[in-house]
Amino acid sequence: MTAYGIIGTGHMGSMLAEEFIRRGAINREELWVSNRSQEKAQKLARKLGVRAADNLKVAERSDVLFLCVRPVDLKGVIAETSELLTPEKLIVSVAVDFSLRQLESLCRARAARAIPSVASGKGLGVTLLVLGSGASEDDRSLVFRLFGSIGWPVEVAEEQLEVLSDLTSSGPAYISAILREFALEASMRGAGVDKDLAEQLIKKTLIGTAALLEDESFDDLIAMVATRGGITEEGAKVIEALSPEMFRQLFSATSAKHRLVKDRIGNVEE
Incomplete structure (x- = not known):
């Protein structure tokens, strides 16, 4: 069984957790969540029937880890959990302007970027996807399956993200x-x-x-x-x-x- 984690349960992290669970892309028992405010993570966990913990435990337990924090906070979160982000794990960052090169330089995990839209909360959002050099075909299939459950995933070149996210995310x-x-x-x-x-x-x-x-x-x-x-x-x-x-x-x-x-x-x- 694949274990999933979400670090950051603000608007985007909460939406992904709720929609992945609601649409059957992830089973409740497979998902761990954490947040800077543990009370907020616990509240989401009770609502969805998933498990909440601190960043370290979520990183340790997850095979696939979604990083849903602000770009300026992402470096700190990765630094905190880097020893646990091994090559066996896939991290998926939803932060704009934090490149794959930066992600891959901070930890050993395989990396991908995903830029969803609020419309994903209705199952109708476009998600822009970029996969790192270490990502496998299984990784590609997995992220397409997950984001395909909440709309339309589209793989693009990383240098196109700024312009295309204006069309989709913004x-x-x-x-x-x-x-x-x-x-x-x-x-x-x-x-x-x-x-x-x-x-x-x-x-x-x-x-x-x-x-x-x-x-x-x-x-x-x-x-x-x-x-x-x-x-x-x-x-x-x-x-x-x-x-x-x-x-x-x-x-x-x-x-x-x-x-x-x-x-x-x-x-x-x-």
């Missing part, structure tokens, strides 16, 4: 921010449209649009709605004209933040 926030402004503007047009009603209508429209996009490309769906010479076409032209600059600024801002996080993490070889 995407739900960006999409929500755009649609919030859409609803707010609709409510301010002077026709007595209630903001909450506008928000609910956009949410329902988004669900239907997502279903259509299972079969259609963006361009094809735009063409289906924005008929030539029609009202929707005028609105689509405005978006096409103004949004490129907004998204250029978005990627510039997130890229700058990535650099700041990497600077805070520091060079593990220092």
